[in-house]
Amino acid sequence: MNQVIGSGINRKDGRAKVTGTATYAAEHQIPGLVHGYLVTASIAHGQITNIDTQTAEQASGVIAVFTHNNRPQICKPTNNFMASKIYEARLPLSDNQIHYAGQIIGLVVADTFEQARHAAHLVKVEYATQEPIVVAKNGTFQEAISMFGQKMQFEKGNCATGMTDAIAKIEATYITSTEMHAAMEPHAIIAHWQDADTLTIYEPSQWVIGSQRTYAELFGLPAEKVRIITPFIGGAFGCKAFPWPHAILCTAAARQLQYPLKLVLSRRQVTANAGHRSETEQKIRLGANGDGSLTAIEHTAKSCTSPVDVFAEPCTGITSAMYAAPNLGIEQEIAVMNVGTPTFMRAPGENPGMWALESAMDELAWELKIDPVELRLKNETKEHQHQCLPFSAKHFAECLRVGAEQFGWQDRPQQVRSLTRDGKLIGWGMAASTFPAFRGSASVTVRLLADSTAEILTSGNDMGTGAYTVVAATAAEGLGLPVEQIRVKLGDSLLPNGGMAGGSQMSATLVPAVMAACKEVLKTAQATTAQEAFAALRESGEATLEATASAAPGGEGKKWAFQSWGAHFCEVGIDEEIGRLQVTRWVSVMNIGQVINAKTAASQIRGAVIMGIGHALMEECHFDPNIGYPVVYDFATYHFPTHADIPRIQVTFVGEPDLNFNPAGVRGVGEIGITGVSAAIANAIYHATGKRIRDLPITPDKLL
Ligand code: MOS
Numbered sequence: 001m002n003q004v005i006g007s008g009i010n011r012k013d014g015r016a017k018v019t020g021t022a023t024y025a026a027e028h029q030i031p032g033l034v035h036g037y038l039v040t041a042s043i044a045h046g047q048i049t050n051i052d053t054q055t056a057e058q059a060s061g062v063i064a065v066f067t068h069n070n071r072p073q074i075c076k077p078t079n080n081f082m083a084s085k086i087y088e089a090r091l092p093l094s095d096n097q098i099h100y101a102g103q104i105i106g107l108v109v110a111d112t113f114e115q116a117r118h119a120a121h122l123v124k125v126e127y128a129t130q131e132p133i134v135v136a137k138n139g140t141f142q143e144a145i146s147m148f149g150q151k152m153q154f155e156k157g158n159c160a161t162g163m164t165d166a167i168a169k170i171e172a173t174y175i176t177s178t179e180m181h182a183a184m185e186p187h188a189i190i191a192h193w194q195d196a197d198t199l200t201i202y203e204p205s206q207w208v209i210g211s212q213r214t215y216a217e218l219f220g221l222p223a224e225k226v227r228i229i230t231p232f233i234g235g236a237f238g239c240k241a242f243p244w245p246h247a248i249l250c251t252a253a254a255r256q257l258q259y260p261l262k263l264v265l266s267r268r269q270v271t272a273n274a275g276h277r278s279e280t281e282q283k284i285r286l287g288a289n290g291d292g293s294l295t296a297i298e299h300t301a302k303s304c305t306s307p308v309d310v311f312a313e314p315c316t317g318i319t320s321a322m323y324a325a326p327n328l329g330i331e332q333e334i335a336v337m338n339v340g341t342p343t344f345m346r347a348p349g350e351n352p353g354m355w356a357l358e359s360a361m362d363e364l365a366w367e368l369k370i371d372p373v374e375l376r377l378k379n380e381t382k383e384h385q386h387q388c389l390p391f392s393a394k395h396f397a398e399c400l401r402v403g404a405e406q407f408g409w410q411d412r413p414q415q416v417r418s419l420t421r422d423g424k425l426i427g428w429g430m431a432a433s434t435f436p437a438f439r440g441s442a443s444v445t446v447r448l449l450a451d452s453t454a455e456i457l458t459s460g461n462d463m464g465t466g467a468y469t470v471v472a473a474t475a476a477e478g479l480g481l482p483v484e485q486i487r488v489k490l491g492d493s494l495l496p497n498g499g500m501a502g503g504s505q506m507s508a509t510l511v512p513a514v515m516a517a518c519k520e521v522l523k524t525a526q527a528t529t530a531q532e533a534f535a536a537l538r539e540s541g542e543a544t545l546e547a548t549a550s551a552a553p554g555g556e557g558k559k560w561a562f563q564s565w566g567a568h569f570c571e572v573g574i575d576e577e578i579g580r581l582q583v584t585r586w587v588s589v590m591n592i593g594q595v596i597n598a599k600t601a602a603s604q605i606r607g608a609v610i611m612g613i614g615h616a617l618m619e620e621c622h623f624d625p626n627i628g629y630p631v632v633y634d635f636a637t638y639h640f641p642t643h644a645d646i647p648r649i650q651v652t653f654v655g656e657p658d659l660n661f662n663p664a665g666v667r668g669v670g671e672i673g674i675t676g677v678s679a680a681i682a683n684a685i686y687h688a689t690g691k692r693i694r695d696l697p698i699t700p701d702k703l704l
Contacts, residue, residue, distance in 0.1 A: 004476040005664075008599035009483050012468040013232070022232045026188035026264050028202045033190065034063060036250055036263035037116035039106030039123045040272070041098045044132035044338040044628025048096040048105060048125055056108060056122040061115030064257055065123065067106040068093040072252035077217035084214040085242045087275060088341050090308035092245035092252075098127065099307040100338045101628035102272025104245050107253055109261060132338035134623035136279055136304050139335030144303075144312035152312065152332040154320065154386050159285070162296025162327030166287025170363045174284065174356035175695040176678075178621040178630075179277040180638055181345055185234025187274045188264040189247045191254035199226045201251065204233040205491075206241040207500035208459050212493040214243055215251065230491040233463040237611075238344030239275040240463070241502050246273060268633040275343035276621065276630075278303040278313045282356035286363075287327075292370045292378045294325040299357065302333045306341040310334070313342065314349030315356065318434055318675075321563055322357060324381035339623055339630075344502065346611060347671040350435055351678075355615075358431035358679030359694065362686065369414070372683070373404050373567075376432055384561035392560035393665075395591035395655035396432070399567040402654055403430070403589040407569035416690035424573040426584075427688025431676035433566030433590065437658070437667035440499035441552030442513040446475065446521040448545045452534045453485045456517075460498025460510050461491045465670050466600030467506050473597045474511050474664070478518025479530040496548055504564075504670035507596055511664040516549035523547070551662070562661045564672045566590040568609070568680040574688050579700030583613055583681065586649040593658035593667035602651040605673035609649050612677025614640040620697050 016022040041048075053065040066072060071093040077084040092104050106123055110116035133139050144152050163169060190202040199219065205211045208228040216223040233240060246263060254261035265274065280303045287296040301315035316330035345351075365372035377397055383390045404410065412428045413419060419426035445457040456475045462468045468488045476483040489495060499509040524547045525533035537545050556562075571585035588605050595601045618639040621632045632638040657665020678696055685703070686692050693702050 004473045004483060006595055006598060009469060009473055009597055011466065011600060012472045012488055013462065024185050024232055024234055025190060025202045025204050026262060028190055030190060030192055030260040032260055033262055034109055034111055034259045035113040035116045036253065036261055037108050037120040038104050038246060038269055039108065039120045040269065041101060041103040041105050042627065043098055043127050043129050044101040044134055046098050046127045046129040048098065049128050050126040051106070052124040056119040059115065059119040059122055061111040062119045063109045063111070064253065065106060065108050066093065066253055068096055072256040074218055074248060074252045075220050077214055084217045086214060086248065087242045087244045087343055088309050092249040100340050102269065102340060104249060104273065107249050109253055109257060132628045134338055134625060134628045136335060136337065139304060139337050141302055141333040141335045144332040144334040147312055147314045152314065152316065153330065155329040156385060157327030159296045159298045159327045159329040162325065163285060163287040166295045167290045168288045168364060168367045170286040170360050170367060172284060172360060172363060172694055174282045174359055176280045176352045176355060177619065177696055178279045179345060179615060179619045180271055180621060180632065181237045181239040181275060182635065182638055182640055183235030183237060183239070186265050186267060186270050187244060187246065189250050190260060190262045191251040192260040193255050193258060196255065197221055197225055199251065201228050203228065203230060203247055204236060204240045205230045206236050206461055206463055206502050208461060208491055208493040209497045210500060211243060218248055219251065219255065228493040230461055233461060236463040237346045238348060238502065241344065241500065244274050267635065271630045271633050272340050275341065277345035278305070278342040280313055280315055280352045282315055282352065284356050284360040286360050288364055288368060292368050292375050294323055294379050296327040297323060297325045298329045300331040300333070304335050304337045304342065306339055307336050309341045311342045313352060315353035317349045318353045319357060320386035321384050321434060322432065323379040328385055338628055346608065347435060347674050350671065350675045351615065354431070354434065354675040355678045355696065358676050359682055362679065362683040363692065372430055373400050373409060376400055387561050389559065389561040392562055392660040393593060393656055393658035394565060396565035398654045399565050399589040399591050402652060403567040403569045403587050406650065406652065407587045409569060416687055421573065424575050425688040427572050427684040427686065429680045429684025429687055430567060430569045431679035431683060433568060433672050433676040435504060435564050435672035435675060437508060437562035437564055437661060438503040438505040439508040439553045439662055440505055441550065442499045442509045443496035443548055443550040444498065444510065444513040444517040445496050445546055445548040446517040448521060448525070448530065448533050448537060450534065450537050450543055453487060454479055454481060454530065456486060456488045456514060457495045458490060458498035458510060459493055459495040460506055461501040463501050465501065465506065465604060466597060467501065467510065469600050470507050470596045471510055471514055474514040475518055478515050481530050504668035504672065507666045507668045508662055511596060511666050512551035512662045513549060515664060516551050517547060520549040521545065521547035556660055560660050562658065562667060564590070564592045564667045566672055568676050570680045570684050572681060572684040572688055574685065574703060576689065576703065579703040581617065581703060584647050586647050588649065588673065589652045589654055590672060591655035592653060592669045592672065593655065593661060594665035595653045596666055601653065601669045604669045605651045606649045608671065608673025609677055610641050610646055612674040613645065613681065615696065616678035616681040617697050
């Protein structure tokens with residue numbers, strides 16, 4: 001035993017990233033490459049009545065201009081979630097209809113990027129405009145039926161009765177703003193057709209095997225004729241799992257022209273065209289007995305979608321997992337707006353959902369004069385109330401207790417406005433965290449080389465989360481080798497199917513398969529250690545020895561609900577005169593099953609807390625009521641935290657391996673850290689100021 005698993009090893013890809021040798025999609029060098037630039041709609045709703053491409057076509061270096069009048073050939077994919085999903089059901093350039101500002105209405109291809117961009121601005125478009133809906137309150141809300149087969153309405157008991165019987169009641173509405181993924185790497189693609197039927201794509205993809213299938217369907221090819229290459233992703237957070245219209249159009253144009261074609265979106269195009277998290281409005285009603293035990297939880301959520309696809313931000317998914325209540329009801333509503341299609345963004349649903357629920361729990365704690373940690377301990381549920389299954393390896397109470405202890409929560413004064421320091425009001429707040437545990441199936445090849453190194457090969461992606469490092473740590477353990485002797489290759493659809501980097505499932509998917517493949521290769525070598533295998537390899541004169549193994553979930557999901565848990569504790573300092581708020585202290589305690597690499601796992605939680613601080617205090621987007629464009633369009637106009645906004649974030653993991661879930665006991669750690677962060681901050685603000693803010697982001701004007 002090496003004892004690598006659980007220790008804190010350095011990022012395998014760290015050096016490549018900081019020295020600039022990690023190759024991102026747009027950086028691949030393809031001979032003969034030409035460049036595309038998008039033409040986008042300047043109105044939010046209406047029709048194109050005329051589109052004149054003549055001047056653009058004659059501009060210097062221009063190879064072709066595509067519009068709905070000469071759309072390159074694209075087939076309609078099945079578009080099922082796990083089959084061949086595209087982010088927008090409407091294919092690019094389908095017709096002359098405009099559904100949102102920034103919608104793609106053309107593509108210019110030229111010898112250079114500058115020529116393409118220049119010519120794109122020479123395309124003359126005339127529109128017949130219609131009144132767009134770009135403000136949620138003008139939308140028509142309807143019941144949201146389902147998200148990927150999961151029902152969004154649920155009731156057990158009778159909430160009305162539960163509320164009538166309650167001694168203490170909370171009813172409040174919580175708001176979140178439209179948010180942008182704001183990944184460092186903008187969306188980009190190089191589509192390279194080797195011939196009319198053989199395609200290689202370089203694109204940031206969280207799921208190369210899924211993309212391979214989708215592009216195959218889009219272009220009427222067998223999957224093996226398509227190769228997706230994504231060794232590195234510069235941030236994704238959910239907006240790089242499936243092809244967006246720009247990528248589909250680029251690939252179609254490249255096929256028709258038979259040139260390798262590169263298309264990089266501007267920040268503004270990313271903002272309008274490549275997903276966002278919808279704004280939400282959530283109503284929570286809580287009823288409780290005098291001792292704090294809940295009698296009813298009601299949670300209704302509203303979010304918005306685009307005219308060309310349905311994505312209902314699933315805020316109520318967490319509600320029946322968090323706290324036990326005899327009466328519990330959830331509902332989701334959705335309205336169509338003339339905006340781009342919203343999509344998955346780190347803890348989709350769980351993050352805004354926990355903002356509302358954990359704010360309401362704090363309000364109830366004050367109402368009942370019960371400590372908010374005690375209130376949560378009191379109402380812990382042993383089973384998932386919607387799935388009707390017991391939770392496996394749940395250590396939520398431990399997260400609360402250890403967090404309270406580390407933070408010094410017992411010293412918290414029970415009155416608002418009672419702590420001050422250096423002329424500032426100080427507040428302490430806490431909130432719970434949760435995220436379901438998912439797992440996919442994966443195959444992994446382990447190859448031993450005569451030079452005493454090992455290669456681990458699988459298609460699964462590292463979107464910056466640490467998958468390279470987690471795979472290396474697991475293989476080091478499984479083979480009994482130093483981590484330096486392990487090389488990991490990821491993110492290529494030619495490699496064995498490694499599943500999807502989404503839903504925080506990459507570790508739970510890959511780690512059991514890596515373990516199995518390590519065992520398999522030693523068995524093949526008839527060796528008990530890698531050293532023995534290397535010796536045998538050298539003796540035989542063979543260069544390599546390899547084995548492939550797979551791992552997949554079984555029937556455990558019928559017996560158990562798998563979910564991760566946590567608690568955040570924070571301190572804020574507020575200068576009320578100028579509305580300035582500083583987060584000054586942070587403690588997070590998480591229960592995620594087996595931690596594979598302590599360093600990257602803690603880093604995932606820190607990143608998520610930082611993103612949560614942005615969600616709580618800064619991140620905001622509205623759509624211009626006149627032209628329908630997002631009013632933010634780059635990293636200067638879209639505010640998110642910088643170093644100066646972030647305190648030291650203390651992260652601790654508790655619990656045990658969740659061996660009911662998989663042989664490694666790992667549940668994953670990508671998303672959970674953001675959940676509850678904004679509520680912990682708003683709860684601390686209430687403690688500091690006595691002001692309950694239910695509308696995110698909490699900008700200085702709301703604190704004055
Ligand atoms: Mo994540 S929002 O499942 O990429």
